[in-house]
Amino acid sequence: MAASPNSATRSHSSSPATADGLFDEPTDPNRCSHIAAVLADPSEGAALLKKFRGVVSWKAQRSHEALHAAKRRKIASPTCGTCGLTTPRPFVCLECPYSGCWQDEHVLDHLRDEGHRFCVDAQLGIVYCRECQDMIYEPALESAVQRATLAFEERESRFRDEKRPRESYQPWTRTDKDDAALANTTPLPCHGQRGLLNLGQTCFLNATLQALLANPLLRSYFLGDRHNPRWCRVRAGCACCALDHLFAAVHAPPPRAPFGPTELLAAAWRAGGGALAGYAQQDAHECLITLLNAAHTSSRGSTLLKCNCIVHSTFGGMLQSDVRCPRCGGVSETVDPCLDVSLGLGPGKNTLASCLKKFTQSEDLAVKDWACQKCGKVSQEANKRLSIKRLPPVLSFQFKRFEQRGTETVKIDTPVRIPATISMGPYTTAALEAGGAYPGPEAMYAYELFAVINHEGQIDNGHYTSFARYDDTWCRFDDDKVTPATLAGVLGATAPVYMAFYAKRRLDYKPHTTPSYVLTRETEAVRERERAERAARQAQAREKEVEDELLATV
């Protein structure tokens, strides 16, 4: 396999400042040399990092308190060291206790007057260097911000159904074993784009696959060899093996001619029970759900309840439906698992937030003569409210564009504006029950757009295309044609958005529990052992009987 172009110049830095930056270039021209020099010094560097972490933690604590504090309890209001006024956005000097405002350049005056070199924006954790006269990029500080904020969030969030707190994030530290394993390998880039051949009206499949390829959790799973086709127990037709082949094909060394996803097309046909078969245009959403279910079924260790296969770990959320009885006021809750959220479009301006608001609004129950379980009375005006009980790491939204009107299906072309980021807090069950205030740090609800599926044209002669990004680089995918795109192009695309995929900005890990299939395996093993012991004891007892009888005859 071809080596990546930069592999020759990579050296393994072992300084503590970049311990978890495996591929950091020590001579990166974008790095600020001034702060690098300070961090390289053991005592100065340690002091700076300590102060820096302190500021970041302070800010995390304060932000959290501001939204969750008990009433009448004062939040800290930092003041500028120069003008004495409240600065809602303080810039803190990293070499002394001073903090001040940016707007009137008070903090810059301080740096100049005292000969101090660095100050940090408490809000974002970005550092300004007086000598560079600019905000700087320093990997050690980036990771320090992430770690300090994450540590705080972990302490502050409690899962609702488990009493134990979140699993703490452990960064990977290289061991000698790792070094040995990596010694004779060549690093390859873990991003790649490849066009997909249209196999006969299969743009619906291609658009869906590009969205799956851009999914960071799926990519990590398959590129991390978590489903190796050589060890797969499912015989021919395993959807996971087909996905593994797709990921390998897309990340293969260039040149990358368009790839024909025949395995996955076959898997979709098979799993769809005939619904997706044939060469007519199909629905991308139906295709996505079919493929996800097929992948779930062919995943090792997948279960029907609380499954932790890659599909459910990535897309699995829970929707809660609260039906309120108008007679007794009792609410009956039903919780259902879901892999995506389907949103209806309304009149007027549609945005993702407006569709979600409609989705979680209280509405009259369609079923007439609904019987309340609590008071037993039948009523016509029960009302129902949906909310999201559990947010999955990847949220897929589908806009209901295909509507049945009588005998025919029509397409609704109403444009929808989707944002690049969204906070899902207001639509969660916890928030709606608490009347708006939601538990947990704000960051846990932040999602970022990474893929979009567009559909232009009508039902029978329409065309699916998609946009997807790796880091900040967007591409447009039109079957085998891959072209560069920009965020502006994605958000302003004329072809109506059909589906949008968002990834959680921060992953949270629930407390570790042994997977159910491992537990059954262990209990089976224990039972086997006991059975064997009993059999052995019985055999021994019988032998003894025979011996006794023989002795008696003597």
Place this chain on the structure above:
Amino acid sequence: MPSATLSEQDSLFHQLQRRMVESGEWDRLVLQLRYQLNDAGWLDSQRVQTLEQAHTMEQPSFRELLDGTRTRAHGVPEAVRQQIMTSMRAFIDKQIES
């Protein structure tokens, strides 16, 4: 005297601002503003324009980008402005009363 009135106004403004920050109302308003500007597409539009500016720069500099953003960031949607002003007025009224 004009200068005395100005400093009275200033001092009142600063007092109110401090109270707003201390009560957490400032953070709540900022969050509300962020939601609404995001929903209106304003945040994304700023993001996109600033990215475009950054791409034209040989060596992106924070000061220049901030200046660029300041020039562009007028035209906050009227509906959003009204809502936030209403929330602020409600807070201030409560403060003046007590």
